[in-house]
Amino acid sequence: MTKLEFRELTKQKIILLDGATGSNMQKAGMPVGVCPEEWILKNPEVLIKLQREYIEAGTDILYAPTFTGNRIKLTEYGLEGRISEMNQELVKLSKQAVLEAKADRKVYIAGDITMTGQQLYPVGTLRFEELVEVYKEQIAYLLLGGADLFVIETMMSLQECRAALLAVKETCDLPVMITLTFNENNRTLYGTDPVTAITVLQKMGADAVGVNCSTGPEGMYEIVKEMKRYASVPIIAKPNAGLPQLINDETVFTMESEEFARETIRLAEAGAGIIGGCCGTTPKHLEVLHNAVRGLIPPALKPERVRILTTERRALKIPDSGKFLVIGERINPTGKKALQEELRQGDFQMVADFARKQEEDGADILDVNMGMNGIDEKETMVDAVYEITGFSGLPLSIDSSHVNVIEAALRIYPGRALINSVSLEKEKLEKLLPLARKYGAMFILLPLSDKGLPKDIEEKKEIIHTILNAAEENGLTREDIVVDGLVNTVGANKEAALQTLETIRYCKEELGLATVVGLSNISFGLPERQFVNSTFLALAIREGLTMAIANPSQELLMNTAFAADLLAAKEEADIRYIRRVTERPATVITQKGDASPNADKNSSTAGNQAISSGKPGEDENLSEALKNKTFHQVYEAVIKGNKRDILNKVKEVLKEDVKPSFVLDELLIPAINDVGKLFDKQVYFLPQLISSAETMKTAIDFLEPLLKEGKEEKKKLATVVIATVSGDVHDIGKNLVVLMLKNYGFEVIDLGKDVPSEKIIETAREYDADIIALSALMTTTMLEMKKVIALKKETGIKARIIIGGAVITQSYADEIGADGYAKDAGETVAVVKRLMGL
Incomplete structure (x- = not known):
């Protein structure tokens, strides 16, 4: 066929x-x-x-x-x-x-x-x-x-x-x-x-x-x-x-x-x-x-005309006249010696910090560029993509001069990315357009050719049309393309801004294409650059500019964008502007154009956003322990699933002469509790839940010997025997339950998957288990749970039985006589605690 x-x-x-x-x-x-x-x-x-x-x-x-x-x-x-x-x-x-x-x-x-x-x-x-x-x-x-x-x-x-x-x-x-x-x-x-x-x-x-x-x-x-x-x-x-x-x-x-x-x-x-x-x-x-x-006409395929980038869990819609978008430019080692050194060491802490800060500051997309000497750029790019997609809710722009680096990133990116960029240079045009098609990516059309910069606006338009035609021949559409206005410095070319504005107007009104610019180029070599950049941005938005590659921490620039949307009467722009300037009051600008030393005093990180607002972070009512900045970093590492850095944070806390049990009870447990709240609110999903649980496990594994040395061994709460029932070979959910229960201090005997009912009961007797936890993902195996309950009654063991899994409901639990039902890992902990009176 x-x-x-x-x-x-x-x-x-x-x-x-x-x-x-x-x-x-x-x-x-x-x-x-x-x-x-x-x-x-x-x-x-x-x-x-x-x-x-x-x-x-x-x-x-x-x-x-x-x-x-x-x-x-x-x-x-x-x-x-x-x-x-x-x-x-x-x-x-x-x-x-x-x-x-x-x-x-x-x-x-x-x-x-x-x-x-x-x-x-x-x-x-x-x-x-x-x-x-x-x-x-x-x-x-x-x-x-x-x-x-x-x-x-x-x-x-x-x-x-x-x-x-x-x-x-x-x-x-x-x-x-x-x-x-x-x-x-x-x-x-x-x-x-x-x-x-x-x-x-x-x-x-x-x-x-x-x-x-x-x-x-x-x-x-x-x-x-x-x-x-x-x-x-x-x-x-x-x-x-x-x-x-x-x-x-x-x-x-x-x-x-x-x-x-x-x-x-x-x-x-x-x-x-x-x-x-x-x-x-x-x-x-x-x-x-x-x-x-029979006889029904198949539904017509008439998709809405909208550009969409995605992560694995979120779609970012880019309408023709919608909210102006910012592509955060900070994840780039050029001119950043500290970042370069970290990347040479295989450390991605600054990459993660840049990503989190830009997301907090209002970026809509994150540009990722790993171009520098002394590293394997392809390998580093792949690692950076894994790092960022592990926690960020923003889609990525993959930025490299090398085709193989771009493909490596597109291949493992779990959504729809943006390629930065495709020009009329022969190799890029011939290789990148098929990659955009294969991996379903959007791309930035850069109006450059093998000859270099276009000599005038007409040549620029000609290049745009040539690449556009080639893209359509490769099965791509105009909704897959964002044209770079190709900003030159106005200090060297007085017409630079006007030429870019004409490019933006032409692409929007005559070609129906989205546009992007790299803002900082316009003011290169000029004093007080932020005023030139922000004014140019306002003019560009008026002409229809869709997005810009910029630093979202520059408040004047960002506030100008929000104000320009407001004045252009874009949908909900008034609400966005008011929220922006009230939540982030403008900082004082010094004569040198830099933010005052107090500019960041009240800024928050992603980890400080309230649970009650549905964002990752701490509860509004912080415990006294979490008001300590060093202590809070441990909590924050679990919230963010920062497995790589959790041990460093724990060691810093222990230097403050606190007991290991304090770290567990006052920092780690509250953090994993809040992760559970985020999961319940559908702010977090399975990957983030697993990441946070693994981070906490890393910390607990480190603390356990210290707890024993100080005779502070974790209090044994209860013994839980857990298994996926006979005939069922699914264990993703069960494994997460095991991890969460262990993190909370329960002794867990994990029997694995496809476990005979008799073995479950025998193990519960052997370990004098308090709880038997059963998982089933298939309707054909859920009956095994009833068999385990019957065997438990026959043997007279004390263990209480809780059940869960994709096909399991509270009514089914009631029907077969289970002692409890849990829909997910977080709820399992709560049910076990309730049954044990903890």
């Missing part, structure tokens, strides 16, 4: 996918805990019958049952040596089902790919390129089996979606569909929202993007609707048959086929052009759905 054939098919009708495989295989006798792929190969007739029924029900694209057929997953079952055979044979079984069904239409087989279950670096140890190779291996075998296209499904991490998509694109030219699973707050477990997901993936070349699993049709309506606003590719919706319920000791999806079809039709009306069923759906569900959508 070619990409063109896929596009044409989606224009002709609503495309019908298949329904559930796993839940139907279990109904047919597949035991809990076995490798599904292996069981199917031993019982091929069961799969062929199910898939034949899906085809007869109207399915156009059938998923091959290769969901967990990657090497990492198969290794968990000891089957990695059969990866080639299993993937090929499973595709062939699906093709056999197509032949036996004798459909009156073409039915396509999608090679099915999903998450590996391992955490990507820097949160985990799996490197991005390793993951790409894992996916490439499976894809190669799926191709040998005869897959017509690929589906990357049930994804929680946008970065893993990117890795799988790149693996397909670098292996073949077949179409790729991608679906993520979203929580009740319409974000993935890793915090990605629908707009960010559709923007990043369609710009990288996905042929369809959408949502599957985790909820019934009604829970997907807003997600599909939001994606549709920005979608240039078809939207997919593959919901469950409602939410699971426990009926007669069996997990049951109770949504009948008629209701499922009625609700899923609403998803088509909201914008989904490709629909199907996930957990709990049967051929009957698909048959009724097929009859309901």
Whole structure:
């Protein structure tokens, strides 16, 4: 199947996918805990019958049952040596089902790919390129089996979606569909929202993007609707048959086929052009759905005309006449000897400090440049990107003179970045435009050529048009481009400002392009430069300037930008201006044009912003301990997940003659409590929660020997035995719970994943456990929790049982007689404390 054939098919009708495989295989006798792929190969007739029924029900694209057929997953079952055979044979079984069904239409087989279950670096140890190779291996075998296209499904991490998509694109030219699973707050477990997901993936070349699993049709309506606003590719919706319920000791999806079809039709009306069923759906569900959508016209693809940059968790929209944006310029070693020395030592503390300070000062985007002598620029750039994306909420502008450095950064950047920049210089034009297309990046168009600076405004316009045409030939659009006005110094060329202003006007009004300038160039060599810069900025904004590369700590410049937006009557500019100047009163300017010595006296860091305002930082009501600046730095390191620097901060505190127990009880515990609050408020998401928890663990590991030396050993609060139940090989959430419980001083016996119920009870008896914590991520394994509770009652052990996981609810906990339910790691700590009376 070619990409063109896929596009044409989606224009002709609503495309019908298949329904559930796993839940139907279990109904047919597949035991809990076995490798599904292996069981199917031993019982091929069961799969062929199910898939034949899906085809007869109207399915156009059938998923091959290769969901967990990657090497990492198969290794968990000891089957990695059969990866080639299993993937090929499973595709062939699906093709056999197509032949036996004798459909009156073409039915396509999608090679099915999903998450590996391992955490990507820097949160985990799996490197991005390793993951790409894992996916490439499976894809190669799926191709040998005869897959017509690929589906990357049930994804929680946008970065893993990117890795799988790149693996397909670098292996073949077949179409790729991608679906993520979203929580009740319409974000993935890793915090990605629908707009960010559709923007990043369609710009990288996905042929369809959408949502599957985790909820019934009604829970997907807003997600599909939001994606549709920005979608240039078809939207997919593959919901469950409602939410699971426990009926007669069996997990049951109770949504009948008629209701499922009625609700899923609403998803088509909201914008989904490709629909199907996930957990709990049967051929009957698909048959009724097929009859309901027959004759419906596929949704038209009319995305809003808007430029969007993203992080992994946030989309920055750049409208034609919206808020003026600032690209922070400080992360650049040029002229910064201290930063240069740190980078040579592999230290990124100043990089992090510059990023945090610029974000606090009002930057919207961060420019990252690692160009200097004495380092491996590519390696340093990659490390800097990892460092900044670990905590910053701002998208990045990747700035380098070297193509390979830019590509290395784009490859591992977990969102949509801005390339700074693409000129008419032959190498850059020919190599960077394809990279922008491949990685879905926006780029700054720099009107320079191999001849150097344009001699006049006409040559500048000619260069702009040449690069614009080349970009469009590479599949890029005008919304992917920001033109650099190319500011020269007015001290050398009196017409410099006027020429740049004309460039800005021309790009906005005649070409519909966004624009950017590097402000400081205009005043080079002049005294009192800030007045020239700020006045020029106001004039440029009046002409339609979209953004500028500048230092956001320059208050005159920033306040001028806010005031210019106000006077231009931009939407909500009045509110933004008032907030800016009241929260950050202007400082006194000396005769030399520098801020007075007291300028930063009242400035705050990101770590000082109030929890109550929904920002990372301390509570408004600081304890006496946290009012001490040195002490507060330990707290702040945990809040920010600064694992690299936490030990230095702890050692500084200990120099002040305080006990190690003071550091734990008064600094670390309050910090992790506040991280939990940020997580509850959806300010923080899984990566930040893990980062902060790991930072705290680093500090505790250092403090434990000191606590013992001073006979201050941590008080044992309770003993917790924790496990992912039998048949379930997911442990991301469970591992985080382990980390959080240990940080709070609980003794934790972690049994891992896929643990038999009998072993859980035996271990709880052996350690005289106070708590048994159980995790399950699949509807097919949640019944094991009830089995553990029954065994606990039989044996009479004292442990209380709490349960959690993606499919678990409070009502289910009540139904099976669990002592507690926790929706996440932070809540688990609270539940354990409540049960123990702590």
